[in-house]
Amino acid sequence: MEIHNFSAGPCILPAEVMQKAAAAVLDLDGIGLSLIEISHRSKEFVAVMDKARELALELLGLEGKGYQALYLQGGASLQFPMLAYNLLENKAGYLNTGTWSSNALKEASILGNAIELASSEEKGFNYIPKDFDIPNDLDYLHLTSNNTIFGTQIKSFPTTKVPVVCDMSSDIFSRQLDFSKFDLIYAGAQKNMGPAGTTLIIVKEDLLGKVTRKIPSILDYQVHIAKESMFNTPAVFPVYVCMLTLQWLKDMGGIPAIEEINEKKAKLIYSEIDLNPLFQGYANKEDRSTMNATFTLTDDTLKDTFDAMWKKAGINGLNGHRSVGGYRASMYNALSLESVGVLVDVMSDLERKA
Ligand SMILES: *Cc1c(COP(=O)(O)O)cnc(C)c1O
Numbered sequence: 629m630e631i632h633n634f635s636a637g638p639c640i641l642p643a644e645v646m647q648k649a650a651a652a653v654l655d656l657d658g659i660g661l662s663l664i665e666i667s668h669r670s671k672e673f674v675a676v677m678d679k680a681r682e683l684a685l686e687l688l689g690l691e692g693k694g695y696q697a698l699y700l701q702g703g704a705s706l707q708f709p710m711l712a713y714n715l716l717e718n719k720a721g722y723l724n725t726g727t728w729s730s731n732a733l734k735e736a737s738i739l740g741n742a743i744e745l746a747s748s749e750e751k752g753f754n755y756i757p758k759d760f761d762i763p764n765d766l767d768y769l770h771l772t773s774n775n776t777i778f779g780t781q782i783k784s785f786p787t788t789k790v791p792v793v794c795d796m797s798s799d800i801f802s803r804q805l806d807f808s809k810f811d812l813i814y815a816g817a818q819k820n821m822g823p824a825g826t827t828l829i830i831v832k833e834d835l836l837g838k839v840t841r842k843i844p845s846i847l848d849y850q851v852h853i854a855k856e857s858m859f860n861t862p863a864v865f866p867v868y869v870c871m872l873t874l875q876w877l878k879d880m881g882g883i884p885a886i887e888e889i890n891e892k893k894a895k896l897i898y899s900e901i902d903l904n905p906l907f908q909g910y911a912n913k914e915d916r917s918t919m920n921a922t923f924t925l926t927d928d929t930l931k932d933t934f935d936a937m938w939k940k941a942g943i944n945g946l947n948g949h950r951s952v953g954g955y956r957a958s959m960y961n962a963l964s965l966e967s968v969g970v971l972v973d974v975m976s977d978l979e980r981k982a
Contacts, residue, residue, distance in 0.1 A: 629942045630942055631942050631943075632941070632942050632943045632963075632967035632971065633945055633967075634943060634944065634945045634946050634956075634957045634958050634959070634963065634967070634971070635958060636798075636819075636920060636945065636958040637776065637816075637818045638818040638824050639818065639819060639945070639960050640960060640962045640963050641822065641823075641962050642876045642961075642962045644876060645869060645873050645876050645962075648872050649865075649868065649872060652868060653865070656672060657672065663676075663864060663865060663868055664864060664865050668858065668861050668862055668864055674858075676864075676867060676871055677699065677857055677858065677862065678856075680697075680699060680867050680870050680871035680874065681696075681698070681699070681856075681857060682697075683871065683874035684828055684830065684870075684874060685697050685830070686878070687801060687877060687882055687883060688801075688830065688883075689808070690808060690830065693808055693832075694832055694833050694834060695830055695832050695833070696831055696833055697829070697830050698828070698829040698830075698831070698849070698852045698857045699817075699826045699828060699829075699857050699863070699867045699870065700827050700829060700857070700862075701825065701827070701863055703816050703824070703827055704795060704814060704815065704816035704827055705731065707732075707814040707827060707829065708731055708734075709736070709738065709739065710847045710849075711736075711768075711793055711812060711814070712735065712738075712739045712740065713739060713841070713848075714836060714843060714847070714849050714850075715767050715791070715793070715812070715835065715836075715838075715839065716736060716740040716741075716742065716767055716768075716839065717841075718740075718741065719740075719741045719742075719763070719765060719766055719767060720736055720740070720742045720743070720766055720768050720769075720770060721743055721744075721745040721762060721769050721790075722736070722742060722743065722744050722745060722770045723745055723747075723760070723769070723770065723772070724744050724746065724747035724749060725747075725753060725756055725757070725772050725775050725778075725780060725782075726748075726772060726775035726776075726778050726780070727753075727777050727778075728772050728775065728776065728795060728797070729771075729772040729775075732770055732772070732795060739841075742770075745761065745762065745769075746760035752952075753775060753778040754778060754780065754910055754911050754912055754915075755780060755912035755915050756780050756781070756782055756912075756915040758784075760786075762786060762788045763790075764789060765790075766790040767790070767791070768790060769786070769788055769790050769791070769792050769793065770793045771785070771786075771792065771793070771794045772794070773794050773795065773799050773800075774796070774797075774799035774917050774919050774920070775917065776797070776798040776819065776919070776920050776949075776958075777920075777952060777956075778910065778911060778922060778952060779909075779911040779917045779920045779921055779922030779956065780911045780912065780915040780916070781915060781916065781917035781919065782915075783914070783915065785809065791811035791812070791832075791835055792809060792810050792811055793811060793812040793813075793814075794810050794812070794813050794814075795815070796814070796815045797814070797815045797816045797819050798819040798820065798917075798919050798920065798960075799819075799820065799917070800813070800815040800819075800820055800821070801820055801877060801886070802820060802883075802890050802918065802919060802960070802961055803887045803918065804883050804884055807830070811831070811835045812829070812830070812831045812832065812835060813828075813829070813830040813831075814827060814828065814829045814830070815827065815828045817869075817870050819919075820873075820919075820960050820961050821873050821874070822866050822867075822869035822872075822873055823865065823866045823869055824866070825865070825866035826863040826866035826867050826870060829849070829852075831849055833853065836849055836850050836853075837850060845859065846859065877961065886961050889965060890919070890959065892965055893918070893963065893965050893968045894916070894917075894918040894959065896965070896968050896969065896972055897921045897957055897959070897971065897972060898916060898921060900972045900975050900976065901921070901923050904975055904978075904979050905979070906925060906926055906927060906930065906975070906978055906979050906982060907925060908923060908924050908926050909921070909922070909923050910922035910923055910924060910952065910954060918959070919958060919959060920956055920957070920959070921956065921957045921958075921959065922948060922952060922954060922955070922956045923954060923957075924948075924954035925954070927982070933981070934974075937977060938971065941970055941971075942970070943970065943974065945958065957971060
């Protein structure tokens with residue numbers, strides 16, 4: 629039976645990427661060696677890293693604009709303190725839109741003066757605060773573009789003169805944005821790019837080198853840039869899979885092409901949530917994420933029936949995050965419109981039966 633993988637992360641990857649990745653584990657491009665048993669300094673792997681870095685900048689439209697792409701370890705969570713190490717001198721401002729931004733703020737606060745500019749915590753993070761003040765003397769403004777757990781997404785980014793840092797872990801490469809408005813973007817690979825184990829960092833070089841503190845080498849973006857993302861052994865397999873996924877995206881027409889499909893998927897599920905009286909959306913309508921749709925049943929006694937129905941339809945990974953409950957349909961780039969159609973059919977079947 630076909631499985632429809634709505635998992636929030638690690639999550640679905642394109643089938644052809646999985647096939648190519650599996651083949652490279654056995655024999656990389658016919659060299660008679662596995663991708664994971666060759667030196668990361670070999671010409672074969674250096675070419676992989678170079679390509680993965682180049683594709684990221686190309687797809688975001690940032691080639692030749694003073695940006696560098698890095699693939700580092702430690703997950704998006706390591707970036708919370710690392711970005712503060714590199715950028716926080718006097719004061720940083722954080723928009724608190726969920727668990728991940730709270731964590732980012734907490735870690736930066738250990739190093740310096742990181743303040744919360746606005747928060748939606750009082751409403752269970754079900755919306756994106758707008759019209760908040762951004763002081764002009766911030767070292768940077770920190771945003772989380774998509775709140776994976778609560779299902780909200782920033783649709784319109786604040787205009788400001790201060791550098792903008794953005795955690796795009798769960799919606800990078802999913803929609804067109806003017807990425808040159810951001811000074812640092814980071815994203816754990818395991819939501820829209822590849823397996824867990826590497827994190828993409830896109831950083832504008834002129835943002836760096838301004839803090840007075842000493843930075844441990846492994847936490848210093850400038851060291852990683854100088855070493856072309858090979859300061860220490862990179863996560864070779866995750867980087868390889870990211871390269872394949874980005875090539876897959878480029879071949880299908882890049883971000884504009886995937887955005888069109890992502891919008892269709894989001895429209896399909898949210899119209900079912902709104903029309904079907906048995907379901908209720910969690911996030912404020914105008915802030916709804918195209919990547920993670922969060923919803924609950926209006927009648928909890930239907931839970932066992934609904935759960936049995938979607939499992940029988942081959943749907944996987946639909947349970948909501950433990951802090952929110954209910955359901956979460958994660959619809960990353962590799963999830964097809966057909967899979968969302970299968971879920972929507974189950975939801976309308978439930979209405980017919982109830
Ligand atoms: C998943 C996620 C993280 C955490 O990523 P790790 O790689 O597990 O550290 C951070 N931010 C956002 C927005 C996420 O979705």
